[in-house]
Amino acid sequence: MEAPICLIEKLQDGRLQVNAEAIEILSKIKQPLAVVATVGMYRTGKSYMMNKLAGFEKGFQLGATVQGKTKGIWMWCVPHPRLKEHTLVLLDTEGLGDVQKGNKKNDTNIFCLSVLLSSVLVYNSIRTIDEDAVEKLRFVGELAELIKVRSGDNEDNECQFSRHFPSFIWLVRDFTLNLEMDGKEITEDEYLENALLPGECQLTAIVSAEETEETSMRIHSQHAIRMYFNTRKCFVFDSPTGDKNILQRMDEVSVEDLSSIFVEQCQRFCEYIYKNAEVKYLDDITPVSGEILGQLVYKYTEALSSSGIVCMEDTVIRISEEQNKAAVQEATEYYEKRMKERVHFPTETLEEFVEISAKCEEEALEIFMKRSFRDSELNFHKQYMRNIEEKKKHFSNMNETESRNYCDQLIKKHSGDLEEALKQSLYSKPGGYKKFQEDIKLIQQRYNSEPRKGVEAESVLNNFINSKESLRIFILVTDETLTELQRQNEGFPIVAATVFLLISGPRAVTAVQFSLQFIQ
Structure with missing residues (x-):
């Protein structure tokens, strides 16, 4: 992608709508995805950091006013800078807490989708992780009301969030404090972890049940972040510059115009993402491709818009069924396409056909297995096997038909002289049987010398020879009868016997033999 595109659009009435064009782009990405989403209060520099991750100065729209620019969720897919055959998907979200939106539910849905x-x-x-900053992360505490790991009201749902939720990185922009606690230096991660621990006064408030609503919300958010996100990381950033004009043109200025410390901090953050951002998984086993991510976008957005609750397990089951059906279809179509390309009908031998089919089956099965998942009962695998057997039988019948038609043409071509001789009764004379046998043998030789007759070659030839069996017997008896009459030169005149045989056909054989016995 040369530039970002809106993935989930926020309509004027506040509803969220998936952009079909963005889903079409995702559907073409077969590689595993590492998906990085940025959320936070509006006008905190989210889009700038996403552009840096993409490796560009411009891309996601930056704002220089108090009005938030990004609406909905925007997407930018770029090649992963560190992992070959992987794609890095960047999601820039609408700023939270924009007073002009006037819809807190929209903020919650955006955060949930992220x-x-x-x-x-x-x-x-910005500035520090204080009580106010933690309170603004109330969306984390509301996730339990929107997301269910499994169907039904299972109290253990929240405890399982950490198995399915992403890693969590807190970026603190325009940080001016010293990283110290009790006179000792602390790391950025320690700073975050300390901020997520309830203070002594807060714990006392819990016991006495006299905490204010804000305190309760803050404690709940702290607990939720620790419980839901097992992997947590913190980065602090100095201000990019003290020049207000430069701050308003961050997507236009060069790094030379920015604080060297800020530039270094940005590079460190990007390197961490490139190195540590994990591939998105659907069920702890199946890496998410662009196509699957597109399905997740549709289903999660639809669930939030309709029922207001997302069940992760139900979503995975629905996607697995769709993916398995698609896997069966794709593998079947692959087998059919490759067979049409590789089999030159008719094949010379049955073994040639079987060998080609086996190779195509092996490749098709690999495609099926690569795309299929959660097929524990092997129902889709069995359907795939039935499809392949059906297609294989179809191609086998086609191979036989092509061979039979071609061989019929060859027989017709090489037996033309024989048929003409039969019409003219050229074999109904003394010595005719020998001539008939010689012509049949010649037909066989010419027919057998033809290449690529296929699997029905022997069958067609045998059918032809069998079809001439009654004629062969008739010609043989006629030859013997006429030869005997000629030798004896008495009894029925030869001419009369010949006419009699020609008119009466094979049924006259018995009569002629009886006449010869009578004469003798």
Whole structure:
């Protein structure tokens, strides 16, 4: 992709709508995806960091005013800078807390979709991780109301979130504090972990049940982040520059115009993402491709828009059924296509056909197995095998038909003189049987010398010879009868006997033999 595209559009009435054009782009990506989504309050520099991850200065739209620019969720797919045959998908989301939107539910849905679709969730805030910053992450605490791991009201759902949720990275922009605690230096990660621990006064408030609503929400958010996101990381950034004009043109200025510390911090963040961003998985086993991500986008957005609840297991089951059906179809079509390309009908031997078919079956099975998943009962695998057997039988019948038709033409071509001789009764004379046998043998020789007759070659030839069996007997008896009459030169005149045989056909043989016995 040369530029980002809107993946999930926010309509004027606040509803979220999937962009079919973006899904079409995703459907063409067969590689595993690492999906990085950025969320946070509006005007905190989310889009700038996404552009840096993409390796460009421009891409996701930046804003220089108090009004948020990004609406809905935008997507940018780029080759992964570190992993070959992988794609890095960047999702830039609409800023949270924009007072002009006036719809908190929209913020919650955007945050929920970001969590569900990503393998790395980047949260942007400014200046410090304080009580206010944690309170603004109330969306984390609301996830349990929107997401279910399994169907039904299972109390263990929240405990299982960490198995399915992305890793969590907190970016603190325009950070001015010293990373110290109790007079000792601490790391960025330690700074985050300490911010996520309830303070002594907060714990006392829990016991006394006198906490304010804000305190309760903050504690709930802290607990939810620790419980839902097993892998957590923190980066702090200095201000890019003290020049307001430069800040308003961040997508236009060069790195030379920015603080060298900020530039270094950006590079460190990008390198961490490139190295540590995990591939998105659907069921702990199946890596998410572009096609599967597109299905997740549709189903998650639809679920939030309709029922307001997403069941991850139900979604995986539905996608697995669709993927397995598609796997059966794709593998079957592959087998059919390759057989048409590789089999030159008719094949010379049955072994040649079987060998080609086996190779195509092996390749088709590999395609099926690569795309199929969660087929524990092997129902789709069995359907695939039935399809292949049906197609194989079809091609086998086609191979036989082509061979039979071709061989029939060859027999017709090489037996033309024989048929003409039969019409003219050239074999109904003394010595005719020998001539008939010689002509039959000549037909066999010419027929057998023809290449690529196929699997029905012997059958067609045998059918031809069998079809002449009654004629062969008739010509043999006629030859013997006429030869005997000629030798004896008495009894029935030879001419009269010949006419009698020609008129009466094979049924006259018995009569002639009886006459010869009478004469003797």
